[in-house]
Amino acid sequence: MRNWLDQGTNEARSRHTVLANGLKLEQAVGIVSAASKLKGNDVVTNIIGAVLRSILVWILVITPSVILTGIVGESSFTVVFIAFLAALFTFVEYFFKYPSIIEFRFAAPFNRHRYVTILAIVTALSLVCKGVFEPTELTLSIKHWGDMLGRAIDVPYSPVRLIILMLDADASIELVEIVRTAAGLAYAISLLSLVVFILLVRVANWPTRTGAFNVWLNLPLFDPTGGGDVLVRLKRDANINIIFGFLLPFLIPAIVKTATDLVGNLTMDDPQTLIWTISAWAFLPASMIMRGVAMGRLAEMIEEKRRRAYAQTEAQIA
Secondary structure, three states: OHHHHHHHHHHHHHHHHHHHHHHHHHHHHOOOOHHHHHHHHHHHHHHHHHHHHHHHHHHHHHHHHHHOOOOOOOOHHHHHHHHHHHHHHHHHHHHOOOOOOOOOOOOOOHHHHHHHHHHHHHHHHHHHHHHHHOOOHHHHHHHHHHHHHHHHHOOOOOHHHHHHHOOOOOOOHHHHHHHHHHHHHHHHHHHHHHHHHHHHHHOOOOOHHHOOOOHHHHOOOOOOOOOOOHHHHHHHHHHHHHHHHHHHHHHHHHHHHHHHHHHOOOOOOOHHHHHHHHHHHHHHHHHHHHHHHHHHHHHHHHHHHHHHHHHHHHHHHO
């Protein structure tokens, strides 16, 4: 009996020695554990995702220059430099595990939707400007729809009318027409984007359909421990974003007009200036409203979770 026990002990020691030596051998030849492989795969995935997103941002910045190649004589170095800075910022932000500025990074497709919106606006306005110099069937079609939308929205005190009034008093009729067309097209795209996002929230049940929502990771600029009830602060921030989002299309032309009266006129004759000015005028308000709707949705989720917790507590007490 003792011999059998001794023999079993010796065999166990031999297996332990073989396993230990095997582990050392695996480490020596570069074979890593499953956990290490998983961590390495996560790093590779982060790098690939960050590179792809930085390329997409770079494409967004250079889109007007590519579409208007040979038409406008702007500095290619300036565009490439700005595109490089934007791509670098995006890469750094998405490479690290925890974001520092970009919100809703882990709540897809919020940022993808915003990117598609601004890319659609910039591309459409670039094609409109290209149609002025090199008309094609595509550019004429987009210009036609933009002109229809611009004229439909161009009513007294409307955002389109205000952005037209932002121009100089001696602006040419052609410039007024192109600004009206671009403003109508950009404003329509932003409104359509808002409708799609609201449907995404209400019908597709964003953001819970993608899993649990982490406030700390998705709202890096929002401090839940900053004092006061988180629910009250989320509702307040949501209302502020929505209100400012609705007011910005009216405020931006007035602010730009006041600034240009003080420091000089804003020349919309340059296609690049026209494209980015109107794109910002249409996209920033829509983006703020999307942020307000998203934060309002988070407030609803927290309120519903609290209501269920209170109901369970009362049921247990009863």
